[in-house]
Amino acid sequence: MRRTAFLILALFLVSLTLFIVDRVAGLGWIKGAWVWATSPLQRGLSDEGSKLHRSWERWQESGRLQEENEQLREMVDYLTTENRGYQELKRENEELRQLLGLRERYPDLNYLYAEVIGRDPGSLRQIVRVGWSPLKDRKVEVRIGMPVICPAGLVGRVIQVYPNAADVLLITDVSSSVSAMIQNADRPSGVADGRWQAGSRLRMRFIPQEATIQEGDWVLTSGLQLPPFEEESFPPGLPIGRVIRVEAAADMYQEAELLPAADLDHLERVMIVLGAR
Amino acid sequence: MLYAAIVILLLLALLQVTVMPQIPLLGVRPDVVLLLLLAWVMVRGLREGVILAFIGGIALDLFSSLPLGSHALALLLTIVAVGLLAAPLHRGNVVFPVAGAFAATVLYNLLLLTFSQLLGEEVAWLASLGRIVLPLALIEAALIPLAYWVTDRLDQRAQRRTKMRIG
Numbered sequence: 001m002r003r004t005a006f007l008i009l010a011l012f013l014v015s016l017t018l019f020i021v022d023r024v025a026g027l028g029w030i031k032g033a034w035v036w037a038t039s040p041l042q043r044g045l046s047d048e049g050s051k052l053h054r055s056w057e058r059w060q061e062s063g064r065l066q067e068e069n070e071q072l073r074e075m076v077d078y079l080t081t082e083n084r085g086y087q088e089l090k091r092e093n094e095e096l097r098q099l100l101g102l103r104e105r106y107p108d109l110n111y112l113y114a115e116v117i118g119r120d121p122g123s124l125r126q127i128v129r130v131g132w133s134p135l136k137d138r139k140v141e142v143r144i145g146m147p148v149i150c151p152a153g154l155v156g157r158v159i160q161v162y163p164n165a166a167d168v169l170l171i172t173d174v175s176s177s178v179s180a181m182i183q184n185a186d187r188p189s190g191v192a193d194g195r196w197q198a199g200s201r202l203r204m205r206f207i208p209q210e211a212t213i214q215e216g217d218w219v220l221t222s223g224l225q226l227p228p229f230e231e232e233s234f235p236p237g238l239p240i241g242r243v244i245r246v247e248a249a250a251d252m253y254q255e256a257e258l259l260p261a262a263d264l265d266h267l268e269r270v271m272i273v274l275g276a277r
Numbered sequence: 278m279l280y281a282a283i284v285i286l287l288l289l290a291l292l293q294v295t296v297m298p299q300i301p302l303l304g305v306r307p308d309v310v311l312l313l314l315l316a317w318v319m320v321r322g323l324r325e326g327v328i329l330a331f332i333g334g335i336a337l338d339l340f341s342s343l344p345l346g347s348h349a350l351a352l353l354l355t356i357v358a359v360g361l362l363a364a365p366l367h368r369g370n371v372v373f374p375v376a377g378a379f380a381a382t383v384l385y386n387l388l389l390l391t392f393s394q395l396l397g398e399e400v401a402w403l404a405s406l407g408r409i410v411l412p413l414a415l416i417e418a419a420l421i422p423l424a425y426w427v428t429d430r431l432d433q434r435a436q437r438r439t440k441m442r443i444g
Contacts, residue, residue, distance in 0.1 A: 003324075004323055004324045004327070007324065007327060007328070008323075008327050008353070008357055011327055011328070011330075011331040011349075011353055012350070012353055012354075014331070014346075014349075015331065015334065015335075015346040015349035015350045015353060016346065016350060017346070018335075018338075018344075018345040018346030018349070019344050019345065019346030019347060019350060020346075021345075022344035022345040022346060023344050023396070027344075027345050030339070030345065031339055031345070034339040035339075038291070041291065042291070042294070042295055045291060045292070045295035045296055046295045046296075048295075048296065049295050049296035049297075049298065049299035049300075050299060052296060052299055052300060053299035053300060056299075056300060117295070118294040118295050118340060119294055119295075119298040119306075120294070120340075120341055120342065121290065121293045121294050121308075121310070121337040121340050121341050121348065122308070122337075122341070122348075122386070122389055123305040123306050123308075123386075123409045123413055124386060124389055124390060124393070124405055124409055124410075125341075125342075125393075127341075127342050129294070129340070159342060160342050167342040174399055174400070174401045174404075174405075175398050175399045195401075195404070200304075265298075265301075266299070
């Protein structure tokens, strides 16, 4: 028992030392080396995870169909299996087309295409790890604070950078704030805060009480610079989400609950906005 | 046996950040690393439990944006608590592993939230507890009998092999 107590104390002290040293001096190079070594494996497993998710969804759908028509379900399964490879290619093609479309919509911006290779290990934080090709994109410089987008809209911002990979804080995380405006006649502005813990949503605050807001209104980035990210604002006009509920606050502002424009739970490919051309 | 557990643990840590986010249950992703550690400390004891908690914690830290040592500290404290309180009581009783897994999941996540708060991040305590920690604790409590059974079988197999070698 004494040896176990000593072991616990030793491991506790090592962990605490690592925590303090990483916080004070930074041990990012260790994580960098780890990311570099494991990102191919992570990328492969994330792809498999995405396929598993789609299969899971297909299976659930099939289950419902089974109740209605067993024969039809069998046929669907057969065709699904036969066309799985084709569908996968088609979906990837469509996504790449959308990404290209996005480039056409914002021609003044420089992008870096990246794939989602992992997520934060816990459920408490909304952070994804993205990686890019070390061969194709050797000269790019990704920096903390850079916006990350996907064809559907805003995804988040870079919070940590490794060789050929970065951690991205999603807009639904509780510590994320984005300056936003509602796309309607009044064009009121406010701040969209992450509320993932409240059901994968955002909450737009500081909307002037006199502004008219309706459910279904689009919320876009306003491009205004917010502390503490004065130098890392999001480009204006990127879709953040849609208003799903309006709440009249007691003070001079009203609030709105937003559904994110992008499906942040199943992201596969994103673009890091490197800056203006 | 310990070396095999380390390999399994590292593999689970990798699955935790790649595959598990794609198959959420009750809106949260099951914590397979914590699950294995809980089962291990109950079946194999505190000594092996803390060694694995440290290794598993460092592995999770490498995949996380939190500072190195955060998950290791949280897992160590959680596994020590389970090893000292729940593990000695569990033999022949299914209630203790289930209750232990539930309490340990809450403790582990509260520790991680505390670290985030200490690092200056905004923490939504009530929303995190209600929407994430409690559903996750329910899932871990529901899955612990399976994890316990698998670990117990591995343990029995290892013991048989040791006896055969001695014999």
